[in-house]
Amino acid sequence: MPRIYLSPPDVGQVERELLLDAFDSNWVAPLGPHVDAFEREFADRAGCAAAAALSSGTAALHLGLLLAGVGPGDDVLVSSFTFAATANAITYVGARPVFVDSERSSWNVDPELVEESIRALRREGRNPRALIAVDLYGQCADYDRLEAICAAEDLVLIEDAAEALGAEYKGRPAGSFGRLAAFSFNGNKIITTSGGGMLTSADPALVARSRFLASQAREPAPHYEHETIGFNYRMSNLLAAVGRGQLAQLDAKVARRREHNEAYREAFRSLDGITFAPIDAYGRSTCWLTCIEVDPTRCGLTRESIRLALDAKGIESRPVWKPMHLQPVFRDCSHFGAGVSDAIFQRGLCLPSGSSLRDSERDEVIALVKNLYETVSNR
Numbered sequence: 421m422p423r424i425y426l427s428p429p430d431v432g433q434v435e436r437e438l439l440l441d442a443f444d445s446n447w448v449a450p451l452g453p454h455v456d457a458f459e460r461e462f463a464d465r466a467g468c469a470a471a472a473a474l475s476s477g478t479a480a481l482h483l484g485l486l487l488a489g490v491g492p493g494d495d496v497l498v499s500s501f502t503f504a505a506t507a508n509a510i511t512y513v514g515a516r517p518v519f520v521d522s523e524r525s526s527w528n529v530d531p532e533l534v535e536e537s538i539r540a541l542r543r544e545g546r547n548p549r550a551l552i553a554v555d556l557y558g559q560c561a562d563y564d565r566l567e568a569i570c571a572a573e574d575l576v577l578i579e580d581a582a583e584a585l586g587a588e589y590k591g592r593p594a595g596s597f598g599r600l601a602a603f604s605f606n607g608n609k610i611i612t613t614s615g616g617g618m619l620t621s622a623d624p625a626l627v628a629r630s631r632f633l634a635s636q637a638r639e640p641a642p643h644y645e646h647e648t649i650g651f652n653y654r655m656s657n658l659l660a661a662v663g664r665g666q667l668a669q670l671d672a673k674v675a676r677r678r679e680h681n682e683a684y685r686e687a688f689r690s691l692d693g694i695t696f697a698p699i700d701a702y703g704r705s706t707c708w709l710t711c712i713e714v715d716p717t718r719c720g721l722t723r724e725s726i727r728l729a730l731d732a733k734g735i736e737s738r739p740v741w742k743p744m745h746l747q748p749v750f751r752d753c754s755h756f757g758a759g760v761s762d763a764i765f766q767r768g769l770c771l772p773s774g775s776s777l778r779d780s781e782r783d784e785v786i787a788l789v790k791n792l793y794e795t796v797s798n799r
């Protein structure tokens with residue numbers, strides 16, 4: 421039996437043909453017509469003025485922070501409940517991550533705690549420069565409140581929309597909040613270019629500057645002239661071709677992930693002690709990964725017993741992100757929170773959710789979990 425993966429790449433004939441077109445045109449370089457077209461098409465889709473195609477989502481976050489003016493010694497507030505890349509990028513510019521916990525209602529950064537942490541840092545004479553809000557597992561953070569706080573407190577807001585391409589917040593698309601937003605096209609994301617990312621903004625000048633920095637900051641001169649430190653962060657034309665094919669199918673890919681989410685919810689509705697990541701009424705999640713919380717006191721199972729049972733049958737599932745304030749590498753960073761993400765981490769598990777997951781495979785996952793549940797409750 422082939423293994424069932426959590427969120428594998430889902431590519432097909434459309435992408436293959438575009439990739440071969442790029443190859444045959446000999447634009448085999450980190451620039452070319454597919455890069456330009458992918459940027460235009462993506463900006464339209466994400467509801468922003470401009471987009472820069474980059475080598476990864478992490479590169480997009482790194483350049484986003486540089487363009488926000490964040491530098492050595494600055495404090496940057498960031499959701500603790502995220503993948504390490506969000507926090508790592510803060511350290512690349514010499515700044516210090518300050519981790520802020522989640523609200524229960526969305527698992528995203530808690531706006532009240534953001535305000536509290538700004539006040540607490542200021543009392544210590546520290547002046548936070550920016551906030552990176554993460555759209556966790558495909559659900560937008562509460563941007564009305566976060567935008568208001570950042571405007572009032574003079575913080576630059578950056579949106580980490582790596583998991584949220586296709587999501588909405590009060591009718592606005594993910595990636596249209598804050599001064600800059602970052603997307604990822606890693607192999608496990610909603611659309612993929614094998615590896616890649618996009619930086620978006622309502623300010624085309626910022627995006628133009630990011631393209632300049634991403635191409636080794638070459639000044640306009642016939643020889644190689646440099647006044648600024650640059651990076652090699654541009655996306656290959658080959659990969660942009662794949663990205664265009666993927667983007668054209670975005671709606672279907674998101675719809676499929678939402679279908680999985682609904683099917684899991686329906687199937688586990690009667691299982692006491694198994695609950696789902698909350699979906700806030702303010703928007704529409706991409707349901708990038710469907711996450712459950714397993715309460716051992718109510719159902720006798722743990723997220724680890726379920727994970728191991730699935731693994732034994734060739735099904736991949738994963739614990740939810742381990743919050744950054746619990747990571748040894750960030751042990752010296754400040755943290756504001758009351759244990760919300762800590763508790764979710766103890767109980768949270770991501771289930772197979774890819775857009776290529778077949779109904780029969782999802783049924784297998786469901787049957788295994790239900791079986792396990794019944795075996796334990798009959799003991």
Ligand SMILES: Cc1ncc(COP(=O)(O)O)c(C=O)c1O
Binds near residue numbers: 476477605606616
């Ligand atoms: C929330 C979040 N931020 C950033 C990244 C980094 O993106 P990339 O892997 O493209 O560098 C990812 C995923 O990989 C992510 O899930």
